[in-house]
Amino acid sequence: MSYTKDQVNVRKFDVVIVGAGGSGMRASLQLARAGLNVAVLSKVFPTRSHTVAAQGGVGASLGNMSEDNWHYHFYDTIKGSDWLGDQDAIEFMCQEAPKVVYELEHFGMPFDRNPDGTIYQRPFGGHTANYGEKPVQRACAAADRTGHAMLHTLYQQNVAAHTTFFVEWMALDLIRDADGDVVGVTAIEMETGDFYILHAKTVMLATGGAGRIFQASTNAFINTGDGLGMAARAGVPLQDMEFWQFHPTGVAGAGVLLTEGCRGEGAILRNSEGERFMERYAPTLKDLAPRDFVSRSMDQEIKEGRGCGPNKDYILLDMTHLGADTIHKRLPSVEEIGHNFANVDITKEPIPVVPTIHYQMGGIPTNINGQVVVPMGDDPNVPVRGLYAVGECSCVSVHGANRLGTNSLLDLLVFGKAAGNHIIANHSNGAFKPLPATAADYSLERLNRLESASDGEYAQHIANDIRNTMQQHAGVFRTQASMDEGVVKVAELRERVKGLGLKDHSRVFNMARQEALEVENLIEVAQATMTSAAARHECRGAHTVLDYERPADDPVAPLGRNDAEWMKHTLWLSEGNQLGYKPVRTQPLTVDTVPPKVRTF
Structure with missing residues (x-):
């Protein structure tokens, strides 16, 4: 049965937030406490959002466990980003970090404690004291369930603040008026299949990442890039989509994440010879080098025949020396994952791991206030009125070409709060801008195209082909030829997406319809990634292209970084599959610029 205009329901809110993860709920809490009428949409119950899967900690220079200050955190984040991060945004995040962590503590977050009552902090990859000289304990942790604790804390505070939640709803498209305002x-x-327009003074996208464009992923099945698809279809470019982080320790064969907190607590990566091989690649930080560096090192060991198992296709993560008491106290979820997904008792034997897609550094371009920005004339950062983005779906850019562990939970707290504050400061108590007469037309056309295509292709067949293509052509190590081939394959998949069909036309919890709509988001992200990657002719951070590595004693160091030509952000526009670029902001707010240099650990 087709959707018609007379079936459109309209509701009004000051702010509509799409996504109920950590960033969305941190922003909604700020807004609801200020008295704004806030609606938060989520495909799942808020405490099932993907933030719940974050394990290791949230980075902040509290200095509870070792010498630390925000200047060290600032330096580590820039170096970790391979100098593609915007230094003004990074400074803002690192300065705000202790404030938002203490604020979260006061909300009721059950952090682990030191004997003196202060928040427990563990070491994490790429985090150092004295500008790289030694590891530092900066990750504020609640065992290995930090994201779980954070999400529940924020949800409880939002309930107390009377935030309105629309649970099991799927957002389809942004509505822009003749002025381009959202x-x-x-x-x-989802429960009824009813179609709605949510009329708002401000819309915020907080839909998380899109790791489900890859076959092997630590991401939840809900992470289909919905916010990125909405933005791309509305004419907003996506920034730096070539940079995807492979987490070093996904359970081999399952993809389930084992937190970097394992290595923070002292776990060791070993090859088939039992060697702690990271000492060769990163003599100072060893297993606590940044994730892109560790992932390349692991992949190199496997390529050179020192992988473990009958097929020599994984590495072993050894925690047995930590002792059962430490594992029970600090890594209880990891122990459970070992039993359930690898049939391994990590207190007695090592667990097989492989690099697995984990996080997107790119996303919807924003400024430090969360405002979505687009190029206009000579200005590459003109705000789109009425539109904000926060969390993993956004690109501030504080992560650049590679994110440091614990900076994702920090990102969502700092910029969720900052966006909320900016909306409050600029909120109008006056009338809503009117909806255009065509507000529902585009989404109704999308829905009815599916309804009329009973003999079209099944969404999951196309989704699986997208994932296989991305896994093959945009992995840890890339070649120009493979990426170019991937661009062609993804373009062919985009044509197939136009032929999606539905065999189930029911309205109530029609998951086939939802999956088809999600595939239309996945293809936007996949094409943005593949096109952006093939065009960046250098190595930087998570984008390692074998063609551009220059010979070096260290076989995994991406020394093919080309700062003269590629110190710039990629902007991908869906219409016409076009690419543009804008400069990296290298001037911090109050301190000196950190100049580029070779990353060694």
């Missing part, structure tokens, strides 16, 4: 979103209530 005035609302279209959405479907």
Whole structure:
């Protein structure tokens, strides 16, 4: 049965937030406490959002366990980003970090404690004291369930603040008026299949990452890039989509994440010879080098025949020396994952791991206030009125070409709060901008195209082909020829997406319809990634292209970084599959610029 205009329901809110993860709920809490009428849409119950899967900690220079200050954190984040991070945004995040962590503590976050009552902090990859001289304990942790604790804390505070939640709703498209301002979103209530326009003074995208464009992923099945798809279809470019982080320790064969907190507590990566091989690649930080560096080192060991198992296709993560008491106290979820997904007792034997896609550094371009920005004339950062983005779906850019562990939970706290404050400061108590007469047309056309295509292709067949293509052509190590081939394959997949069909036309919890709509988001992200990657002719951070590595004593160091030509952000526009670029902001707010240099650890 087709959707018609007379079936459109309209509701009004000061702010509509799409996504109920950590960033969305941190922003909604700020807004609801200020008295704004806030609606938060989520495909799942808020405490099932993907932030719940974050394990290791949130980075902040509290200095509870070792010498630390925000200047060290600032330096580590720039170096970790391979100098593609914007230094003004990084300074803002690192300065705000202790404040938002203490604020979260006061909300009721159950951090682990030191004997003196202060927040427990563990070491994490790439975090150092004295500008790289030694590891530092900066990750504020609640065992290995930090994201779980954070999400529940924020949800409880939002309930107390009377935030309105729309649970099991799927947002479809942004509504822009003749001026280009965003005035609302279209959405479907999954339980009934009813179609809605949510009319708003401000819309915020907080939909998380899109790791489900890859076959092997630590991401939840809900992470289909919905916010990025909405932005791309509305004419907003996506920034730096070539940079995807492979987490070094996904369970081999399952993809389930084993937190970097394992190595923070002292776990060791070993090859088939039992060697702690990271000592060769990163003599100072060893297993606590940044994630892109460790992932390349692991992949190199496997390529050179020192992988473990009958097929020599994984590495072993050894925690047995930590002792059962430490594992029970600090890594209880990891122990459970070992039993359930690898049939391994990590207190007695090492667990097989491989690098697994984990996080997107790119996303919807924003400034430090969370405002979505687009190029206009000579200005590459003109705000789109009425539109904000926070969390993993956004690109501030504080992560550049590679994110440091613990900076994702920090990112969502700092910029979720900052965006909330900016909306409050600029909120108008006056009338809503009117909806355009065509507000529902585009989304209705998308829905009815699916309804009329009973003999079209099944969404999951295309989704699986997208994932296989991305896994093959945009992995840890890339070649120009492989990426160019991937661009062609993804373009062919985009044509197939136009032929999606539905065999189930029911309205109530029609998951086939939801999956088809998600595939239309996945293809936007996949094409943005593949096109952006093939065009960046250098190595930087998570983007390691074998063609551009220059010979070096260290076989995994990406020394093919080309600062003269490629110290710039990529901007991908869906219409016409076009690419543009804008400069990296290298001037911090109050301190000296950190100049580029070769990354060694």
